[in-house]
Amino acid sequence: MDAMQSIGIFAAQTFLILFAILAVIIVIAIIAAKAGHKPEVEVELLHKKYKGFRNLLKAHTVSKSERKELKKKLKEERKANDSKAQGHEKKIFVVDFEGDVKASAVENLREEITAVLTIATPQDEVVVRVESPGGVVHGYGLCASQLMRVREKNIPLTVCVDKVAASGGYLMSVTANKILCAPFAIVGSIGVVAQVPNLHRVLKKHDVDFKEYTAGEYKRTVSLLGEITPKGEEKFKQQLEETHVLFKGFVGKFRPQLNLEQVATGEYWYGEQAISMGLVDEIRTSDDYLMTLAEKHQVIKVSFEQKQSLSDKLTGILGKAIKKGTLSIVEELETRRFL
Known part of the structure; x- marks a missing residue:
């Protein structure tokens, strides 16, 4: 009897665990379905944010009687700003770009x-x-082409x-009308680099044949596993130099005053x-610049984010794991030139 009772309890516990797991799966599926993956543009009014900081600190640094006067003044100020906002005064649009090696943030930037x-x-400014x-x-x-779209519309662009x-x-x-830079920020590095690991001698040492078939004399100049010939290496260096020439020409087009040499x-x-x-053009932080603009203008931060569903996130994680376990990521590195 005790044995049967133990089996019954175990079966009930097992059922409850399975039911709990199934419930969690259903909840996740519902959340994923609701979340979807619709892209969103978000807007933040930085001029209001800065004024909020100011008002908060003022409210905590004045007496009780002065606080009443401050509230009245702020109310009048808000009314004046609301009526001004209906007009056509200059607006400042702010976009943040945080780049990685792949420039993957270009999708949000565009x-x-x-x-x-x-x-x-x-009459506005970006x-x-x-x-x-x-x-x-x-x-x-x-990325540079996206910023050039602003210049082509004759809208002042500041970086x-x-x-x-x-x-x-x-x-x-360099596409900007003016570039502001913090005192210890790093700029420049107008050059091109490419890195190609080569395992040909390792394969040869262990009597492993590697064959690659191409059509076109310079379809593959250097590769991960093939022998790097003097001719192929020379062509590869030539391509790097050509890219550098294009880079310099682009910089010179927008900043002709530079001594490119x-x-x-x-x-x-x-x-x-x-x-x-x-x-x-100027030593100044973005915070100082935007706070100064916010005293007279609307400062509007615009950001775009691709919202992913839970299933998309899981798929992406799985895809990255598979990719890391293959040679494809190394093969990609072979043909990359880095600015």
């Missing part, structure tokens, strides 16, 4: 710029806070560099050095 251009006019050490040529080329805008990050920055060596400089060389 949507943010598109959103801004739906209402921005030449401020882009760039932070990037650079990366793949095609990715940062597209602020608080930490680093080097190589591909600087390629983006001096600055296009691949070196980087800090803000205080960069301003004397003409790489940037």
